[in-house]
Amino acid sequence: MAKKRFVWHSAVVFLFLLIGGLFARAFAGTPGGADEVMRRSVLVQFYTGNDMKTNVTMRLLSKEGGERVRELVMARRNVKAGGDQKYFILFLRPPDVRDMTFLVWKYPLRDSDRWLYIPAIKLVKRIAANDKRSSFVGSDFSYEDVSGRAVEEDNHALLREEKFEGKDVFVVKSIPKDEKSADFGYKISWVDKGSFVLWKEEYYDKRGSLSRVFTADEVKPIQGFPTTIRRTMKNVQTGHRTEVTYEEVKYNLALADSLFSERSLKNPPKAFAK
Amino acid sequence: MIASAFLAAIALCPCSRALALSAHGFLEGAAGVRLTDNPSQPKDATLGEGRLQVELSQEGPADSRLFFKADLIGDAVEERGDADLREFYLDLSPAQVLDIRAGRQILTWGTGDLIFINDLFPKDFVSFFIGRSLEYLKLGNDAVKFSLYPGPFSLDLVAVPQFTPSEIPKEERLSFFNPFANRIAAPGESLSTRKPAATLENTELALRLYRTFGSYEGVLYGFRGFFKEPVGIDPAERTLIFPKLSAYGASLRGPFLQGIASVEFGYYDSREDRTGTNPLIENSSLKYLLGYERELRTDFTVRAQYYLEQMLDYGAYKASLPAGAPEKKEYRHLLFLRLTRFLRYQTVELSFIGFFSPSDEDGLVNPQVSYKITDRLSVASGANVFFGKKDFTQFGQLDKDDNLYLRLRASY
Numbered sequence: 001m002a003k004k005r006f007v008w009h010s011a012v013v014f015l016f017l018l019i020g021g022l023f024a025r026a027f028a029g030t031p032g033g034a035d036e037v038m039r040r041s042v043l044v045q046f047y048t049g050n051d052m053k054t055n056v057t058m059r060l061l062s063k064e065g066g067e068r069v070r071e072l073v074m075a076r077r078n079v080k081a082g083g084d085q086k087y088f089i090l091f092l093r094p095p096d097v098r099d100m101t102f103l104v105w106k107y108p109l110r111d112s113d114r115w116l117y118i119p120a121i122k123l124v125k126r127i128a129a130n131d132k133r134s135s136f137v138g139s140d141f142s143y144e145d146v147s148g149r150a151v152e153e154d155n156h157a158l159l160r161e162e163k164f165e166g167k168d169v170f171v172v173k174s175i176p177k178d179e180k181s182a183d184f185g186y187k188i189s190w191v192d193k194g195s196f197v198l199w200k201e202e203y204y205d206k207r208g209s210l211s212r213v214f215t216a217d218e219v220k221p222i223q224g225f226p227t228t229i230r231r232t233m234k235n236v237q238t239g240h241r242t243e244v245t246y247e248e249v250k251y252n253l254a255l256a257d258s259l260f261s262e263r264s265l266k267n268p269p270k271a272f273a274k
Numbered sequence: 275m276i277a278s279a280f281l282a283a284i285a286l287c288p289c290s291r292a293l294a295l296s297a298h299g300f301l302e303g304a305a306g307v308r309l310t311d312n313p314s315q316p317k318d319a320t321l322g323e324g325r326l327q328v329e330l331s332q333e334g335p336a337d338s339r340l341f342f343k344a345d346l347i348g349d350a351v352e353e354r355g356d357a358d359l360r361e362f363y364l365d366l367s368p369a370q371v372l373d374i375r376a377g378r379q380i381l382t383w384g385t386g387d388l389i390f391i392n393d394l395f396p397k398d399f400v401s402f403f404i405g406r407s408l409e410y411l412k413l414g415n416d417a418v419k420f421s422l423y424p425g426p427f428s429l430d431l432v433a434v435p436q437f438t439p440s441e442i443p444k445e446e447r448l449s450f451f452n453p454f455a456n457r458i459a460a461p462g463e464s465l466s467t468r469k470p471a472a473t474l475e476n477t478e479l480a481l482r483l484y485r486t487f488g489s490y491e492g493v494l495y496g497f498r499g500f501f502k503e504p505v506g507i508d509p510a511e512r513t514l515i516f517p518k519l520s521a522y523g524a525s526l527r528g529p530f531l532q533g534i535a536s537v538e539f540g541y542y543d544s545r546e547d548r549t550g551t552n553p554l555i556e557n558s559s560l561k562y563l564l565g566y567e568r569e570l571r572t573d574f575t576v577r578a579q580y581y582l583e584q585m586l587d588y589g590a591y592k593a594s595l596p597a598g599a600p601e602k603k604e605y606r607h608l609l610f611l612r613l614t615r616f617l618r619y620q621t622v623e624l625s626f627i628g629f630f631s632p633s634d635e636d637g638l639v640n641p642q643v644s645y646k647i648t649d650r651l652s653v654a655s656g657a658n659v660f661f662g663k664k665d666f667t668q669f670g671q672l673d674k675d676d677n678l679y680l681r682l683r684a685s686y
Contacts, residue, residue, distance in 0.1 A: 060619060068621075068649050094649035095298060095685030105489070111529055113489045120409035122382045126491075126527055128534045128567045128575060135573065138620030183572070240619065262484065263423055267365065267373055270337050 034156035037170045040196040041189065043082055046148035048225045049251030051077040056246055058139050063239030069093065070137050073273055077255050083108060086260035087147060090268050097137070101265045108150035112143075117265040124265055133183045140212065140233040140242040142183075153181055159188070164200065168193040184211065195219075195226045210236050217243075223251045299327040299686060306405045306679035309657070313674075314449050316461050320404045320677040321447075322350035327360075337367040352446060361414050373421040378414040381432060383482050383495070385525045385536035388627070389581050389610060391561045392495035392523040392540050394480060396502050398441035400448060403638075403658055403672065405679025413438060427485035434478040437470045439516060440502040448675050451666045454512055456598065458665050466513045467504045476500075490528030495540070497521040505556035506546070517555045518545040533568030550587025553594045558586040573620065579610035600666040607633045621646045625656075629669065636662025636669035655680045 058070040071092040078085050089102040105113040114127040132144040154174035161170055169190045176182040185206040190199045201214040218230035227249050234241035259269065306321030330342040343361040363377030384393040388402075388411075401410035416436045422429040443450040445464045452459040459465070470476045478499030485492055497520060504514035523540035540561040547555035560583070567577040585591060588604040595601060613626040623644045630637035642656030657678045662670025 062619075068619075068646075095300065096646070096649075096652065098298065111532065113529070121412045122380045124382075126534045126536075126567075128532075128569045133572050134569065135616075135620060138616075258423070263373070263421070263428065267421075270333055270339065 034158040034170075034172050035151060037158065037172055037191050037196070038154075038156050038174065038189065039082070039151045041191045041198050042148055042151055044196045044226065045198055045228070046076075047078055047081050047085070048227065049078075049223070051075070051253055051255040052249065052251050053253055053255065054246045054249040056244060058137065058141075059243045060139050061241050061243065068138070070097075070139065072137075075255055075259060075272070077257070077260060085147065086257075088260050088264060088268075088272075090273055091137075092273070101268055103260060103262075103265050104147065105260070106147050108148075109152065112147070115262070115265055122266070124262060139244075140235050140240060141244070144182075145214070145233065149182075153177060154187075161193070164190045167199065169199060179206070197226050197228065205237075212236065222249050225251055296331045298329045300683050301326050301686075302407075302681060302683040304406065304679065304681040306677045309659070309676040309678055310674055312449060314458050314461055315447070315675070317351060317446065319351050320675070321406070321679055324348045337365075339365040341365065359414070371423045371425075373423075375419045375421075376417075378416050379419065380412045380414050381417065381419065381480075382412060383430070383493070385493075385527050385538045385565055386563050386581075387565065387577055387579060387610065387612060388629075389563055389579055389608065391538050391563055392482075392493075392497070392521060392525065394497045394499065394502060394519070394521060396438045396440045400441045400443055403443075403660075403675070404447055404677060405656060405658060405681070407654070407681065407683075413441065427483060430480075430482040430484070432478075432480040434480070434499065435474075436472045437476065437478065437500060437516070439467065439469060439504065442503055443672065449671055449673075451600075451671045453507060453514075453666075456600070458671060465504075466511075468508065468511070468513050468515050470500050470516060488528075490526060493525045495521070495523040495525070501544075501556065507554040509554060517547070519543065520545055523561075527565075530566070531568070533566055535567075536563075536565040538563040538565075550585075550590035551594050553591065553596060553599065557588075557591050560584045560586065573616035575612075575614045577610075577612040577614075579608075581608040581610065582606070583608075600664070603633050605633060607631060631667070631669070634662065634664070634667040634670065636660070636664070636667045636673075638669050638672075650685045651683070652685075653680070653682050 053073070053075040056072050056074050060068040060070070073090045073092065075088045076085060085106045087104040087106065091097040091100045091102070099119045101117045103115045112129045114129045116125045116127050117123070118125060133142045135141070136143050136146050154176050156172050156174045159171045159173050161168065163169070169192055172189045172191060173186055174189065175186045176184070184203040185208060186204050188202045190201070191197070192199060197216060197219050198214070199216050202210055203212040205211040213234050213236060215232050216228040217232055219226055219228050221227065227246070229246045229249065230244070232241055232243050258264070259272070302325045304321050304323050304325070306319065308315070308318050308320060324347070326346045328344055332340045334340065341361060341363050345358045345360060347356045347358060349356060359378060361378055361380060363375050363379045366374045368374065381395040382393055384390055390397070395415055396413040398410055398413050415434050415438050417432050417434040420431045449458050450465070451457070452463060452465065479497070480499070481496040483494040499519060500516040501519045502516070504516055506515040506517040508515050520543040521540055523538065525536060525538035527534065527536035542559045542561065544556050544558045546552070547557060550557040562582045563579060565577065565579045567575065569575045583606040585602065585604050592601070608629060608631045611626070611628045615624040616622065617624070625642045627640040628637065639659045640656060642654060644652060644654035646652045657676070659676045660669045660672040662673050664670045
């Protein structure tokens with residue numbers, strides 16, 4: 001009798017454990033769950049609207065207090081949501097890059113096409129773009145940080161759910177599938193459960209030490225889309241940081257495909273800079 | 275002259291702010307000294323100048339724009355002051371598919387880095403060889419450019435009514451080969467050149483047809499005008515001339531092996547010596563350029579180029595060459611390497627440029643370091659070291675012109 005009851009109890013406990021384990025995997029540990037969080041986060045950060053235009057100010061701040069400022073106008077057009085995109089950038093300052101233009105045709109899973117126009121000699125230069133880790137205009141942001149890293153390039157795992165500065169967030173750890181495709185060993189992302197805004201991201205180098213920290217400092221709705229209008233990337237190993245402000249963000253402007261062409265590089269539409 | 279008048283007018287005009295005029299520019303000091311004694315060049319300085327550049331841009335109605343850029347120069351090597359109108363043009367967009375640029379303008383096309391085949395617009399390699407900044411490599415043309423964008427391709431058509439030659443070593447600063455004396459020119463010697471007359475039939479035409487095929491850019495080029503270097507001789511006048519030239523070419527550029535590869539081809543039709551029998555006029559030729567650029571690691575880029583020039587009708591050239599005249603080879607090979615390394619958040623740039631021609635046995639090495647002290651203040655220093663065995667080759671004639679230069683620029 002006692003033996004029978006023990007078998008029964010064991011079976012029930014086993015079933016509970018099994019179901020509990022399955023649930024835990026479904027809601028936490030499954031690759032699908034964390035992948036979905038990161039996929040939606042990338043869409044919110046880099047693909048909002050069909051297109052977008054904004055004035056960008058980047059302040060490059062050294063540990064010693066030195067400051068350099070980059071001002072540019074950036075337009076982005078989605079060829080396909082979550083897929084190919086085109087970027088057009090006009091530099092306003094500092095003086096040595098003023099009136100330079102930059103065109104990027106981005107493909108998430110292969111190298112982007114990049115062109116730079118140097119107005120002093122009227123030269124359209126093709127930029128070799130296999131290294132997405134290169135610094136964007138000398139800032140702490142890499143090219144990849146500016147235009148997004150494909151979700152498929154990393155393995156994602158949901159570490160936990162928690163409160164981050166009063167907001168409910170998913171905490172996701174991402175490890176590059178190909179070690180050589182990134183300069184980080186892994187990264188940890190704090191993604192808003194409701195809006196999928198990325199609040200914070202920590203990059204760890206290949207030895208496991210914290211190297212850079214991204215924070216979204218101000219997020220506000222623009223045309224109904226949550227938009228990070230102030231952000232910081234800090235290199236904790238050098239003390240250098242870059243603060244970025246987006247002003248006059250506009251979505252769904254029906255930007256023409258011709259804006260993202262050689263013609264615009266050499267002769268940006270006058271209305272673009274305004 | 276026009277430049278200084280325009281500058282004065284702008285400076286005196288209190289209404290410039292009301293016109294929403296944008297004004298920029300820089301003040302630059304540059305110095306360069308010889309690294310070796312040069313018997314044909316008595317001065318030790320290759321570069322010594324102060325420059326004030328003024329750039330004004332005025333937007334007008336219907337996407338039009340007036341653009342002006344001029345330098346005021348105090349030159350200690352030539353011991354004179356000068357005003358140089360670099361660019362002064364009007365942009366118009368009269369139709370959705372048409373842009374027009376009229377006036378003095380800098381034109382650049384082709385896939386080469388410091389090597390040009392189908393870009394037959396004037397250049398100033400003297401500035402490059404003495405260490406001025408890269409923007410002085412190109413000279414303005416007085417021209418009209420029509421750019422058409424009908425959709426699947428784009429077309430540039432340039433008409434140059436008044437010929438502008440490339441700047442070549444010919445007087446002070448750099449040594450040059452004197453073909454009349456068959457040696458490097460002595461101090462005080464200069465070469466006279468005769469430009470084609472500014473007539474309707476001498477109007478130069480340049481054409482570029484461009485389209486992309488996915489990530490690849492294909493271009494066709496056409497040109498009818500004159501050589502930009504004085505590669506012809508008028509023996510009666512003892513002067514150098516710019517012979518008639520037509521050129522046809524093509525290029526392709528796009529991603530290849532994690533970098534950017536390019537290939538360019540050109541056929542030069544030397545219209546005044548089609549048979550190649552006139553030794554005083556450059557022969558027709560075929561020109562090829564292969565380029566490859568790749569970012570080897572973060573902020574470190576390598577570019578390599580191979581250029582080949584094949585003289586056509588070489589047998590006729592050799593048969594007609596007077597005894598004792600320097601003999602060119604049928605094939606000229608030129609190798610090019612550029613290394614660029616950025617440090618300290620891209621405020622420090624280390625660069626190395628090397629040219630080497632195995633056929634001419636000459637070359638140039640140009641290391642440079644530049645530093646952006648602040649957003650407005652920058653400094654650059656480097657050296658140009660030339661080598662060569664023969665006095666008449668491109669870099670060989672400059673063998674004794676090795677120099678070290680320093681530039682300091684404040685922008686506003």
